[in-house]
Amino acid sequence: MDRPDIPLNALRTFETAARQGSFTSAAIELRVTQAAVSHQILRLEELLGVRLFHRSRTGLSLTSEAEALLPDLTASLDRIGGLLDRLQDGRYVEVLNIGVVTTFAAGWLLPLLSDFEEKHPSIKVKIFTNNNRVDIAREGLDAAIKFGSGHWPGLEATQLMTTPFAPLCAPDLALGLERPVDLMGQVLFRSYMAEEWSRWFKSCGLTAPENDGPVLDSSIAMANLAASGLGVALLPVRMFAAQVAADLLRRPFDQEVVLGSYWYTCLNSKEETTASRLFRTWMQDSISDQDRG
Incomplete structure (x- = not known):
């Protein structure tokens, strides 16, 4: 496809002036004089054979031709800018x-x-x-x-x-948890996976208790609350290995369940x-x- 012989600087000047709504503001952004902006716009209008702005005492407004040109031009300049940003250190x-x-x-x-x-x-x-x-x-x-x-x-x-997922809690709380059944009286934090605790208790041969513990949308938040001693969280153990190694969280039981x-x-x-x-x-x-x- 043939490409028009239009100066990129003139197109950039038009896009800036149209976005700013003012030749003065465009000149400030482009770090040139207002006269230079006017010259570039006039040159572009001559090359395209159309008017781009309606000029009045109240300011600038785009012609229908300019309104048709502006969205694609802005997107194209953004893409060029994005590509140039990827050139780093040569x-x-x-x-x-x-x-x-x-x-x-x-x-x-x-x-x-x-x-x-x-x-x-x-x-x-x-x-x-x-x-x-x-x-x-x-x-x-x-x-x-x-x-x-x-x-x-x-x-x-x-x-x-x-x-795999397993219960994790604060060290002090873990001391009182000897068997999975000991979790029955604890606050059990829940996530968007509704059946998680039911599946873990089932793997232990138990029926899960009625659970009205807080529902949280972040495992990180559950881990922080559990480390504070406020309850027990069922978490992907591998993702919290650092907290377990630092004894911020403890795993009271070996039993685990795969949830995904x-x-x-x-x-x-x-x-x-x-x-x-x-x-x-x-x-x-x-x-x-x-x-x-």
């Missing part, structure tokens, strides 16, 4: 936007992320945490790490890690990028190395 840096359930981000990914960055300096990973509710397409993400069964409509899911896995998910409708594939492979290899070690 090299191209690919940005990878990853949504991550907060528990996995804090408990595994973030402490190890520097290893990936050292191995792949041309890839910049941006982490956006969530409570396991994420829309990859709407939020402009390349991929998301989710917890669950691995079955989500429209997503390709690769299993990363299965981490962590998965690396991408849109079925989009081909996986090289950066995404390298990041996914690094996680898989790192997890395998830990499991073997």
Whole structure:
């Protein structure tokens, strides 16, 4: 397709003036004189053969031609700016936007992320945490790490890690818990997984008690409350290994239950990028190395 011979500087000046609604404000943003802005706009109007602004004593307003041009031009300049931002220290840096359930981000990914960055300096990973509710397409993400069964409509899911759940609580509270039945009188924190405690008690050969404990949307919050001695949380033990090692949390029972896995998910409708594939492979290899070690 033929591309018009239009100066980029004139297009940038028009976009700034249209967004600012003033040649004066555009000149300030572009760090040029108001006369320079007027000259660029006049030049662009001559090249396009249309008027772009209605000028009056009350200010500027866009013509219908300008209103048609502005959205695509703004989007195009934003894309160019994004590409130029990826050129760092004389090299191209690919940005990878990853949504991550907060528990996995804090408990595994973030402490190890520097290893990936050292191995792949041309890839910049941006982490956006969530409570396991994420829309990859709407939020402009390349991929998301989710917890669950691995079955989500429209997503390709690769299993990363299965981490069993077990009760964790404060050390003082753990001293009074000798058998699973001792949990019957305790405050049991709940999450969005309604059957979690029922499944754990069933694995112990018990029927779960009626549970009216607080419902929280974050395993991190449950862990903090449990460490404060306010109740018992059913948590993915591997994600809280540091707190257990520091004796901030204790695991009173060996009994555990698998409630799901962590998965690396991408849109079925989009081909996986090289950066995404390298990041996914690094996680898989790192997890395998830990499991073997």
